[in-house]
Amino acid sequence: MKGGKYEKSKLLQRRAHQIIPGGANTYAKGDDQYPVDAPGFIDHGSGCHVWDVDGNEFIEYGMGLRAVTLGHAFRPVVDAVAESLAGGNNFTRPAALEIDLAEELLSLVPSAEMVKFAKDGSTVTTAAVKLARAATGREMVGVCSDNPFLSYNDWFISRGPMNRGTVSGSEKLTVSFGYNDFASVESMFDRHKEDLACVILEPAKYEEPEDNFLHRLQDICRSNGVLFILDEMITGFRWSLGGGQETYGLDPDLSAFGKGMANGFAQSALVGKAEYMRLGGLNHTDERVFLLSTTHGAEVPALAATLATIRVYKSEPVIDYLYSSGERLRTGVLAHIRELNLEANFEVIGRPCNLVYVTRDGDGNMSQPFRTLFMQELIKRGILAPSFVTSYSHSDEDVDNTIRAVGEALVVYKQAIESGIDGYLVGRPVQPVFRKFS
Numbered sequence: 119m120k121g122g123k124y125e126k127s128k129l130l131q132r133r134a135h136q137i138i139p140g141g142a143n144t145y146a147k148g149d150d151q152y153p154v155d156a157p158g159f160i161d162h163g164s165g166c167h168v169w170d171v172d173g174n175e176f177i178e179y180g181m182g183l184r185a186v187t188l189g190h191a192f193r194p195v196v197d198a199v200a201e202s203l204a205g206g207n208n209f210t211r212p213a214a215l216e217i218d219l220a221e222e223l224l225s226l227v228p229s230a231e232m233v234k235f236a237k238d239g240s241t242v243t244t245a246a247v248k249l250a251r252a253a254t255g256r257e258m259v260g261v262c263s264d265n266p267f268l269s270y271n272d273w274f275i276s277r278g279p280m281n282r283g284t285v286s287g288s289e290k291l292t293v294s295f296g297y298n299d300f301a302s303v304e305s306m307f308d309r310h311k312e313d314l315a316c317v318i319l320e321p322a323k324y325e326e327p328e329d330n331f332l333h334r335l336q337d338i339c340r341s342n343g344v345l346f347i348l349d350e351m352i353t354g355f356r357w358s359l360g361g362g363q364e365t366y367g368l369d370p371d372l373s374a375f376g377k378g379m380a381n382g383f384a385q386s387a388l389v390g391k392a393e394y395m396r397l398g399g400l401n402h403t404d405e406r407v408f409l410l411s412t413t414h415g416a417e418v419p420a421l422a423a424t425l426a427t428i429r430v431y432k433s434e435p436v437i438d439y440l441y442s443s444g445e446r447l448r449t450g451v452l453a454h455i456r457e458l459n460l461e462a463n464f465e466v467i468g469r470p471c472n473l474v475y476v477t478r479d480g481d482g483n484m485s486q487p488f489r490t491l492f493m494q495e496l497i498k499r500g501i502l503a504p505s506f507v508t509s510y511s512h513s514d515e516d517v518d519n520t521i522r523a524v525g526e527a528l529v530v531y532k533q534a535i536e537s538g539i540d541g542y543l544v545g546r547p548v549q550p551v552f553r554k555f556s
């Protein structure tokens with residue numbers, strides 16, 4: 119059964135909002151991010167297909183906020199996890215598997231000489247910032263203003279609209295620059311170079327680096343004793359196995375990996391140069407840094423999942439497929455956009471392995487109501503697509519079915535542009551996560 123009735127979902131949604139703030143444990147999965155008639159809770163998944171609690175089936179895009187790169191319940195990963203479970207999970211001393219994965223990662227990520235594991239991205243980007251502060255004795259952090267989310271911790275969140283509860287003054291320690299805007303980098307360095315501990319950014323988002331931007335940024339960091347940190351949460355295991363640093367030939371001091379490395383299991387890693395990482399260790403006489411130490415950071419099943427994921431990437435053309443499936447989807451969607459003359463209202467942007475869509479109203483302004491309408495029409499047709507990010511499990515047939523559904527959804531979209539959205543959109547529009555009030 120494809121998208122239709124959502125009775126059980128709606129029941130669970132009501133309960134969820136009573137007992138879980140936001141009704142979901144991840145804001146980006148929350149109800150305010152989806153149309154009112156949408157699957158509220160997923161029961162299970164297989165490949166790129168998911169089934170909600172009402173039994174509706176969908177082809178999914180984005181796949182766990184880009185964490186599931188191979189596919190849901192991907193057999194070799196599931197088998198490796200199941201096998202590891204029989205041997206127990208958390209021990210009083212480290213598991214030998216920690217060394218296996220550490221060595222594997224160091225061989226894959228060009229700049230990595232040492233590694234520490236954790237469970238999520240925010241923890242490792244925050245650890246990178248802390249280590250940079252410890253190593254330089256400076257406190258300021260330069261972040262790329264075009265990166266929407268690098269951490270839920272104060273150093274990042276205090277600058278935005280949803281900063282209630284952060285330590286006042288922390289926002290003054292974070293300054294920003296624009297992607298591909300080297301003048302803004304120079305101006306940041308002119309004002310703050312004595313106080314900057316690090317610069318942190320995603321190697322790329324939806325724009326590619328221009329005019330050698332990333333290398334110039336790396337150089338200006340080096341010549342001012344500022345650590346150059348890459349957030350490879352999305353680019354890692356997607357742009358290439360070793361992330362954006364491999365794709366663009368960069369040599370960051372520290373980098374943070376997560377998301378795709380374990381096909382949806384909770385595993386993240388801070389990797390970097392030994393000269394900095396060792397400060398969190400025992401083999402030095404400097405003052406120690408409490409770098410990363412979590413009870414579950416090196417949990418055995420997630421280590422096993424990561425090793426199994428890497429094995430698949432190394433033995434099968436996963437990265438190539440992420441690109442080619444995205445390219446197939448983009449080509450098909452663009453044909454519909456052209457056919458319907460919707461170039462000014464609907465765009466597909468990003469690398470083929472990381473596509474998103476931009477929705478605009480009749481005046482060409484970015485529009486959340488039109489985003490909601492597009493998702494609503496796709497959901498009706500069995501496609502759950504907050505983005506167009508594919509996985510290794512999106513077959514040609516899945517992609518072609520999606521292209522067909524997009525074509526139909528865009529016909530409705532065009533009608534709504536021509537005669538007003540009110541007659542087409544059911545319920546309230548979606549809203550951005552980062553906003554001051556609900």
Ligand SMILES: Cc1ncc(COP(=O)(O)O)c(C=O)c1O
Nearest residue numbers: 238239240267268269349351376
């Ligand atoms: C670029 C980037 N960095 C960091 C994070 C935080 O990762 P996590 O949600 O695992 O804490 C995210 C999550 O969306 C991200 O996209």
